[in-house]
Amino acid sequence: MKRFILSAFLAAASLTSFGQSIIPQPVSLQQGSGKFQFTNQTQVVASTPEAKRLAGLLNQYLKKRTGAELKIVSKAPASNYIAFIEKTGLPAEGYELKATPQSVQISGKDAGLFYGLQSVMQLITGDAKPEIASVTIEDHPRFGYRGLMMDVGRHYMPLSFIKQMIDEMAMLKFNRFHWHLTEDQGWRLEIKKYPKLTQVGAYRDETLIGAYGDRMPQQFDGIKYGGFYTQDEAREVVKYAAERHITVIPEIELPGHATAALAAYPELGCTPGPFKVQTTWGVHKDVFCPKEETFQFLENVLTEVMDIFPSPYIHIGGDECPKDRWKESEFCQNLIKKENLKDEHGLQSYFIRRIEKFLNSKGRNIIGWDEILEGGLAPNATVMSWRGEEGGIAAAKENHDVIMSPNGYVYIDHYQSKDRKQEPLAIGGFLPLEKVYSYNPTPKELTAEQQKHIKGVQANLWTEYIPTAGKAQYMYFPRAMALAEVAWSPLNRKDFTEFSEQRLPVYLRKLEKRNLYFRVPDAIGMPKEDTLRGSQFTINLKAPVEGAKIYYTIDGYMPSEATYPYSKPISLTIPQNRRVDLKTIVVTPAGHRSIVSTTTLVNGTPMPDKQPKK
Structure with missing residues (x-):
């Protein structure tokens, strides 16, 4: 007789049982005894301008959560206070936090003090009677660059959503927002010297319906689509992010992914055109032509970009640049000979070097996708390695x-489940939460000295199939929480089971209370295997979101609130040569649902299902 006991991980003394749940996991966390309880007399001690600003942010958070605010004072009372203490000598972006029944003290400087506040806000439990469990934390990040990218070229995202994402990034201690602003399908940033970039380039005639290959010939919606950000709006984002210690890195794609710009200014292409803002996805052959007129245009554009974005880095793309038009162009072929370039890859390197030289002259550096390695890397470039790690390894070995x-x-x-029929349309792939969490950005192929060139890690959200803020949230969360831990926490503090079963359920419930959407994970303890063999099974489940309920069926039909609610371990005996299809669904307190998970429990060789009569 085979008997399986499948259980969710239940720690006898988990962090969450003491209310000490923080994502990303701190470097050091020691729990104490007792709790700091907020009362009407609790005060916030802030004596410097930055400390007073952070005290204001704490009050904003408390007012949204509890409806109350705390009095801000410059000197600490005997007890019952939260203090912001500026302290030097800590690691970069590091902080110390000590909570006792008498006080909560956050020590650090600049970003460190801010991140201490983010941890405090995560530690607060209870809305009617907020409190913080006693704890001592010492913390600092593993990497200096911790980023999320948002592509607004394929689909424009509202300013309000971008600010909402910046708030969530700050809570998770991300510090770089990569804003992908230009694409074949839309130019999204106002450039005053070239108004047609937004008058023409920000709008496409229609958008592809479904996936690229769903309907052949392809079908479109017939609806004009577009939008852009004014320079004032972009500055507003930069300021909002800077107040949360996030640097906004703009991306202006070149020399490829430029059709929207060419539609506005066709003289920048290698052919006369006409060009149109693309209505479908993929890589398109029309790219910037490396003429002096083009470089003057790009320098003028980048001058306005630099005036808006103080970031030391400007992302210039450099990826997926087809060479067809350059091969066909007499001008380009003559330029290759004139500059003693090897081929069109060398011409791309020439293009990137010209742009880098201009940006370097203005005190800025470039970041580019790993294709900028082709034909020779620009001298001061930072490489963003996306086609695997190979480009990053090669660049680090060259001391970039x-x-x-x-x-x-x-x-x-990418998809978050293998069952694509239950997931919203995505571009492809399969990237579950656990795989994101497992990533280590420092390849073993590099020496310790070379690994110092790995400055950080970033997740990217391309929006071909993500037209709304709600769907963007579904794709970001909870995978962004996993990446936050990859970017911040030391390797010896990472534990996916503890992360996903203890801290993540708490965080997701808080996210839901902040009215953000996310993909609800499967019930914890649900077998990952499609099929298990045996005669007896005991299955222990746990909700992946605090306060959520699990419903299940064993009859092959879909679970819902009308089927069995999970309240105790499911014990099943499978007769010889029979099977049971166990299906579960998770429903959160706000009514958000997981996909339906199915595991078939088999004993022997089951008889086929009886087919209904036709």
């Missing part, structure tokens, strides 16, 4: 700085 962003681990536009 690298941001790891491999599509197999951090492309969060």
